[in-house]
Amino acid sequence: MAAADELAFHEFEEASDLLAETPDAATTSGSNQLTPQGHVAVAVDSGGSYGAEEEVEESDRTALLQEEKQQPGFWTFGYYQSFFDVDTSQVLDRIRGSLLPRPGHNFVRHHLRNRPDLYGPFWICATLAFVLAVTGNLTLVLAQRRDPSIHYSPQFHKVTVAGVTIYCYVWLVPLALWAFLRWRKGVRERMGPYTFLETVCVYGYSLFVFIPTVVLWLIPVPWLQWLFGGLALALSAASLVFTLWPVVREDTRLVAAVLLSTVVLLHALLAVGCKPLPLAHPAPPTQAASLSPDLPPPPTSSAHTT
Amino acid sequence: MAEAAESSGDPGTTSPRPLFAGLSDISISQDIPVEGEITIPMRSHIREFDSSTLNESVQNTIMRDLKAVGKKFMHVLYPRKSNTLLRDWDLWGPLILCVTLALMLQRSSIDSEKDGGPQFAEVFVIVWFGAVTITLNSKLLGGNISFFQSLCVLGYCILPLTVAMLVCRLVLLAEPGPINFVVRFFVVIVMFAWSIVASTAFLADSQPPNRKALAIYPVFLFYFVISWMILTFTP
16 A cells, blocks of 8 residues: 555654654663563573673574574584683683582573583593503502613503594583483473583583593502592582483483482493593503503493393 | 876976977887786796795705794794784694604603503594594684684693603603602693693684683693693603
C-alpha cells in the first residue's frame, strides 16, 4: 500500500537524520537493548568475576547469531580456532577447579561453562609426558649416586613411550566413556550427556595434579611416595567422579557403580604406571634398564570399560 | 615539443628574450629521435641486476646468504626489539643450528639402541615438530605472526643452546666430577634463560595481550626439553 510505503520511508529518513545528528545515540540504544539479556545472565550464574564476561559473551553471541547462523566447516582454520578460544585467566581457573574438586560443583557446568578448549588437555599431557621422562632420568641418576654399580644412560625412549601412553589415555578413554554414555542416553531424562570435547577436557585437566606429584616422587622415601600417589589419585578421581555423578545418577545402580569404579580403576592404573618402582637392592647392569619406570599399555586397559 | 622544452628550459632569465629565440641553437639537420624505449630507465637497470645474480660466482651467492644468517645470529645474541628476524625470515639458520646440535648430541659409545641418548632423528624431529606445534598453537590462539616467521624465530633462538652444547662438550673433555656438573649446569641454565628472553622479545608482541602467557609457555617447555637433552649428554 502506498500509505505503508510512505510510513516505512519516513521512518528510515527519520532514523538517518537522527544518526547524522547524534551518532552516539544509536549505539547507546542498541546496547541498552542487549544489556537486559546480559543482566539476566549475570543473575543466574554465581561465578564472581565472570559476570562481566558472561555479559560480553551474551551480547557477542546474539550479535553473531544475527549475522551468521552456522559454524565454520571442519576444513577451515576458524573451526579449530574455536577450540583455542581461552584466555590465561580462564585456563588457570580451570586448572584450579580440577585441583580442588567440591561435591556440589560440576567441572563441566561450572568451569567449562559449555565452552571446552583443547589447549589445556594438549599441553598438560605434553608437560606430563616430558616431566615423567625427566624425573625418570633423575631417579636413575640419584640411584646411581647411591649405588655406582647401576649403569646410567639417558633412556630417551621413555619420552616416546610416556607421550604415546598419556595421549592415548586422554583420547581413547573419553571416547569410550562418551560412547557408553550416549548409548545409555535413553535411560536419562533430566540431563543430557556431555559432548566428546567436554569429556576430553575433564580428563585432560584432571591429569594436572600428577605433574607436581611426579616431581615430588623424586624423594626416595617409599611411604611418602605412596602418600603423594594416594593424594593425587584421590583428588584426580574425585574430580572425575563429581563431574560424572549427575549424569550417571539417574541410571540403574549397577551401571552407575560399575562405570564409576571402572573410571577410578583406569585412573589408578595410570597413576601406578607413572610411579617409579623402588630400586631396593643393587642390580646387575643388564637388569637396571628393566627396573626403570614402566608404563601399562593402553589397549588392554580400555578393554575393561564396556 | 622541442620548442616548448627549450622555451621552458630557462626560467631564471629576466631579460625578455623573444620567443623561439633559442631555436637557432638547435641543429635541425640532426635527426631528432622519435622512436626508442618508452620504459623507465630504472627498469632496464633492474633487469641488468636480476640477470647478474644468475651470472655471479657461487662464492658471492653463498657469502650473501651466510652474511644474512650471521646478521640474524647477532640479533639473537643481542636481543632488541627489531624486525629484522621477522621481516626477512629464512630457514637456513635454523637448519644449520639443528643439524649441528643433533650431530653433537650423538653418542660415540656403543650402547644398545633402547638405552641410548637421543638419536639424530629424535633431536631433529623434536626441534622441527616442536617448532611447528608451537607455531600452530600461537596461530590458533589468535596471534598475527606468519607461519614461517615464527619457525624462523624459534629456530634462530636455539643458537644460545647450541653454544651451551659446544661448551659442555669441551668441559666434558676434562675429568668428571661434581665441579664438572656444576659448571655445565650453570652454563645450560644461563643459555636457556637467554633463549627464552630472545624468543619472547620477538614473539610476545604478536599475541593478544590476555593470552601472552598461554603462547609463551610452550616455548618455555620446548627450550626446557632441549636444555635437558644437552645437560644429560654423556659421551
